[in-house]
Each structure stands twice: as C-alpha cells, then as structure tokens.
Amino acid sequence: MNDIFVNKLKWNFVGFGLLHEKSKCINLKLYSKTGNTYSSKVFLSDDKNPIINCFSSKSIITKDNINYLNIPYLAKTSSVIIPMISINKCIGVILVGKNISNVNVNLVSFFANYLGMFIHNLQLLEQTNKVANTDTLTGLYNHRGFQEVLANELAKANASETPLSVV
Numbered sequence: 740m741n742d743i744f745v746n747k748l749k750w751n752f753v754g755f756g757l758l759h760e761k762s763k764c765i766n767l768k769l770y771s772k773t774g775n776t777y778s779s780k781v782f783l784s785d786d787k788n789p790i791i792n793c794f795s796s797k798s799i800i801t802k803d804n805i806n807y808l809n810i811p812y813l814a815k816t817s818s819v820i821i822p823m824i825s826i827n828k829c830i831g832v833i834l835v836g837k838n839i840s841n842v843n844v845n846l847v848s849f850f851a852n853y854l855g856m857f858i859h860n861l862q863l864l865e866q867t868n869k870v871a872n873t874d875t876l877t878g879l880y881n882h883r884g885f886q887e888v889l890a891n892e893l894a895k896a897n898a899s900e901t902p903l904s905v906v
Contacts, residue, residue: 751816754834756781756790757823757858765790765831769810777810790832793820797829799844805836821847823855830855830862 754769763784769777781790789807793800800820805813816836821844823831833851872884880888889905896903 748837750835750837752813752834752836754836755831755854756794756834757831758794758829765794767832767834769808769813769834771813771836775812777808777813779808779810789820790834793822793832794829797822797824799848808834819844819847821851823851823858825852825855825859828859830859 750772752769752771754767756765756767758764759766762780764780764782767779767781767790769779771777781788783791783794785791786795789800789802799822802818802820805816805818813836819835819837821833821835822829823833833847833854835847872880872887874881892903
C-alpha cells in the first residue's frame with residue numbers, strides 16, 4: 740500500500756495508525772517518499788491531537804501543517820487524516836501528507852474503509868483461531884490446539900534433525 744500511495748500517487752508521506760485497546764493508544768507508522776519510516780504512539784487521552792479527534796469523531800480532518808506529529812525530519816506539508824471504519828467502529832486512521840487541494844478524499848476514504856474491513860476481518864479470524872484452540876475456562880490449549888503445536892514442533896525437529904521431548 741505504501742508503494743501505491745507514496746510512489747504512484749506522489750504523496751509526501753502516508754501513515755497508518757491502529758488502535759491498541761489494552762494500552763489505549765494508536766500505534767502510528769509513517770512512510771515518507773524518501774524511504775524513511777517513523778513510528779509513534781498517540782494516546783487516546785491526548786484529545787488536542789487531530790489524530791485522536793479524527794478517531795473519536797469518525798470524521799475526516801485536514802491540517803495545514805504536520806506539527807502535531809512531532810517528527811522533525813519529515814518534509815513540511817499539509818495533511819489529511821481519515822478514519823478507518825469497519826461496522827460503524829473506528830479501528831484506526833490513515834494520514835496523507837500532500838497539498839490538501841490535490842488529494843482525492845473520496846479515493847482515500849475508500850482505501851481507508853477497505854483497509855478497516857480487511858484489518859477487522861483479520862482480527863476476527865485471529866480471535867476465532869484462539870477460541871478454537873484454547874479452553875475458555877483455563878486458557879490452555881485444548882486437544883486440537885495441542886495437536887497443531889505438536890505437529891509444528893515435530894516438523895521443526897525433523898527439519899533441524901534435533902531431538903524433541905514432550906512433558
């Protein structure tokens with residue numbers, strides 16, 4: 740996605756931020772057109788940050804500058820922040836660094852919503868696999884989970900020609 744946004748659409752940077760529910764923050768990763776990658780955390784308690792405003796209100800926010808990112812090496816430009824929504828729930832944001840008048844907001848919103856649904860489906864699949872392989876009372880692997888882990892460990896032991904013990 741980064742290649743499409745930065746190289747094909749000629750945006751200065753693109754950023755993806757996903758909510759981490761346990762730590763109550765949005766984990767943000769930005770990719771610039773120069774090939775640099777920046778990571779940051781934006782806490783939900785920072786209600787003055789436009790990223791949190793976009794996330795909370797589920798609405799698109801435009802900014803004339805990127806000072807709110809606190810990344811000194813990133814090229815100064817205007818930006819658009821778009822919420823990633825899946826089933827009426829905001830799961831993250833996409834940031835686009837480009838002159839606001841040159842951004843097709845409908846196209847970016849389409850990408851954001853598509854990515855939101857894709858990520859949400861991955862999270863649901865991960866939860867389903869966890870529930871299918873663990874006992875809900877103890878959190879330990881059930882028979883199926885044990886068999887899957889055992890099969891993986893046997894394959895690794897055979898590939899590396901090392902002994903395997905089960906306790």
